[in-house]
Amino acid sequence: MNTASVSFGASVSSQSRFMQLALAAFLGVFVMGFVGFSHIDAVHNAAHDYRHSMGFPCH
């Protein structure tokens, strides 16, 4: 398990590394929130079966 402890961005400054990872995570949260939690009717209807199938709060 510990053969591959290579980490990305090891040469980048730790602050920049943190910012880039945080940005990626934020993008993920935004995408998930929009599809899964948006109250816009059309988005709700398009992703209706998905929301139910993921156990997201729906209706």
Add this chain to the structure above:
Amino acid sequence: MTLFRNVVFIAAIAGLVAGVVLACMQAYATVPLILKAEVYEQAGGGHTHDHVAAPAANAGDTNAMTGAAPAPTEATAPEEEGWAPADGFERFAWNVVANVVTGIGFALILVAASEFAGGIGNWRQGLFWGLAGFAVFTLAPNLGLPPELPAMPAADLTQRQIWWTATVVATAAGLGLLAFRRSPPLALVAVALIVAPHIVGAPQPGSFESPIPEGLHHQFVVAVTLTNLVFWLVLGAVVGVVRGRLTGTTTSLRDSFA
């Protein structure tokens, strides 16, 4: 921004693969149950959607969905406001889109979080990261808010979404503390974080009376839990494989392969 680009690249591949797998599983395991529940929903008529009130004069209307349920008074008018995909292929296609898009979203969160902890080195590590994702995004929130079928009673949507989000955040923080901090007091804090949302309790509906048979709902909960488990295992494993290939080729490309 090389790191960011690499994370997005890995997440896109993993999310695409896991999303397609999940959509296929849903087509067989969960969506048929949702369609069954919608028959009860239309038969019952009374639930949170604003149904177009059907005048009694429409009693003779034949609705395509009424095959299995006695609902002669249901109007053929669409039940939800706004655009909705047509049943059949269009609805399936949008489900695939939703799965792939959110699959990439989940993958972005998973890859970013795991990079803070050194990264997912191979598919086996990926499985364990996937299990953590399953615990955070499926198990914990679904304990308090079991997956619902259409027409089931539920509390206010916004309150449930707030509880869901808070539970996911608290569980993720708790698991992170347990896995990456080695002090007993922090382990206690971690357990408290994981337990707290369930002591507070999820918003519950006023009445649990439901037109959906208990057996159908139980089947749905099992289907949702298992399909999500497979989704997270696939997602984690694919992240491990893709990342391993990219870092493994040559170490000098480690920071700038994409």
